[in-house]
Amino acid sequence: MLSRIRQFFSVDSDYKKSTSQYTKTDGTIAVIFYLMLMLSYYGMGRIYVERKMYLGIICNSILIVICIGLVFIRGQKVSSLGLSYKKLKQSLLLGLVLGLFMILANNIIPGIAGGSHFAQISKILYNIFYYFVIIAFMEELIFRGYLQTRIYGLIKSDGLAIIVVAFMFSIMHVPFQMAINNKNALEFVAGNFTLLIFTFFYHIVFNMIQRKYNNIAGNTLFHGFMNWGNSLMV
Template identity: 30%
Template sequence: MDKKDSIYGISYFVYTILITIIYSRLFVVPDMFSNLEGRFYAKVLYRTLFGLPINLLYVVPIFIILKIRKQGLRSVGIKKDKILKSIIIGTIAAMPMSIYTMAKMNYSIKVINPNILENIITFVELLIFVSFIEELMFRGFLQTRIQGLIKNKWLSMIVVGLIFSIFHIPAQRAYLEMSLTDFIIYNLLYLGPLVLSHIYYTALYTIDKSILAPVIAHTITNFVNELFILPK
């Protein structure tokens, strides 16, 4: 990748932040999430109806840029080879992060969801609408493009890790109804691990230049968090 790719990458990041801010102001309504608590299928429908449009707004520009730059899907880590290897690597890599997630869990108020169908739907939803989208955006596209400008591997990972962290702020801040300053002050323990998780997922990506391994690891880690619910 060259500096022109980096310019596309930076422009894309600015675009995604603007889209996320607008989306967060329009559709992230804390009272709505509270009303949907315990109503699994209603929550899935809500997240799908409002998540699908913004995910399309996230990924379509990537494919447009690839077309303009005459670059293939392999340049963003979408490959057909070594699929089983990537799945195994992603599954193993998910273990330490899943253990970390479980260590933070409050088992006195949460239990494992016994509904198998709900768990399957949750896993698929996380796989498609969260993990695949974010891995394509940050590990497949942004990380590889920013390296055209920042040649130092570790520095580029830290920079994109910060970008990854910033990307999560608008929606989370809207959900918690906090000012930007308060959110950053009170959620450093949330934002910091996002930078580390980017570095971790990027390391998985670099093994075979494929987003599949980090997609699997990301999905399992998030699923472990969703697996535990409040008793009905």
């Protein structure tokens, strides 16, 4: 039993090998990219407030392109972001099982029990694109595929590296909300502390799936289901 548990939480050998090869330059570029992301999200929030324009799809698409571009500039393979056919089926299967369990337990069953009904088909289909591609894929690519792997160039301790990026992922949600709610960072954190703590641990869970298969497919699917499920019932 214990050996099976250890096997389930094992880390892919190629993941270990690749993360050990990143340099201080890789880590520094990753941190600069993260700061740019934070600034762009704050700016997106200000534009939303002042001009009533939501630029989430455009902004996230640009960030995806920049992230992949940085990998190519550094002479690295796109597979180093977890975009690979390797263990793709296993990764997708785990993400699918976890995702379906989440929306059944957290959304569909409580929703039906509470008298809610499914949203319109057009909205459901649009939200599949938005939550799986624009949100989940972008965040998994950047935070699990890129930042978490490159941070090892600066932080050699595995546990500390995970905690640092989990914190980065958690507060990534602050700038946009801070801007649209006209609050400073401390006010927003104080009012949303529980949500930020959950987000911190979500990174750890998503990263465990990433490390297990060295593939972001499963965590993207699981992440997408978690977000999409919240819009499934009305």
